[in-house]
Amino acid sequence: MDTIATLRSCYGEKFGVPRQSGLVDEAWGKLIFEPHYRNPDAVRGLEGFSHVWLIYSFHHTFNKDGSKREFQPTVRPPRLGGNEKLGVFATRSPFRPNPIGLSVVRLDRIELNSPKGPVLHLRGVDLVNGTPILDIKPYLPYADALPEASAGFAPDAPNQLEIKWECPIPKDFSSETIQLIENTLALDPRPPYQVNSANQREYGCLINGRNVRWMVQDNEIWILSI
Known part of the structure; x- marks a missing residue:
């Protein structure tokens, strides 16, 4: 897949990045499109949506030589204290067969007159600076929000200190x-x-x-x- 954009965010390293999007509304990000995709027509109509889905690559999970890590069927979710193993497909761990992530973030505004083409200003990001973006899709509340859904081992937002x-x-x-x-x-x-x-x-x-x-x-x- 092509990288269509790069996310510049307030988090300069993996440690400290929220483990889910939307938990820190002040967490800002700027989505900068790659040259081939810097066409304002590509974001026409997006200003009507309050939130967007970001599909991206967990680029920090690759080995030093650029290869993917060997598949592991189980991981230790932080939400369970790192003491219990669950199937990788029952978690949102970044260590996956295909290291692809999915986050819904708030679209604060679209800057159309930037020298680098359209820039999406985002809030509530859970991505490290430099994350490669693979796709953007509008968030649709009637289809994407399911308040009656069950949430397995993570039914509530984490406690705060x-x-x-x-x-x-x-x-x-x-x-x-x-x-x-x-x-x-x-x-x-x-x-x-x-x-x-x-x-x-x-x-x-x-x-x-x-x-x-x-x-x-x-x-x-x-x-x-x-």
Whole structure:
């Protein structure tokens, strides 16, 4: 398949990216089309939709030589603490036979006069910066929203931890940047096997181009430095 666009997002590395779309509305992304697809006609009518589906490649899951990883029939979902194995097709793990992802995100606006052609400004993204986009489709509430559907082992949104600031908030931070950082960390990005650890380990996430250092203490996330 062709890569039709690249997503530029507020998340500079995999660690810290929300595990589902829509959990952090402040998580922004800019979809930049590849030269061959920079035709405004290709997005004509898309402005009438509030949300879009993104189909993309999990490009960080490939081996260093560019090959796909060997197929594994089971994975350990973070939602189950990483302790229980489930079939890969019963999860949204990025480690799949074909590393393809699917996310619904909010379409904030379409910039038509950019030097790089149409640019889609998105919110609620769960994608790392540089993600290759394979396709875009409009979200249709009457067909895509099924409130009566069952959700297996993940019936509800994940719990959120309280955020505390140990360091001063940088003066150049807007209120939206503060909310982006707080709402991202509140989802507890730690690997599941470290969640119940007694060790007070320091972590770091690259958010909005800033290295945010933090730790967890008494079920609270303390931001140590920016």
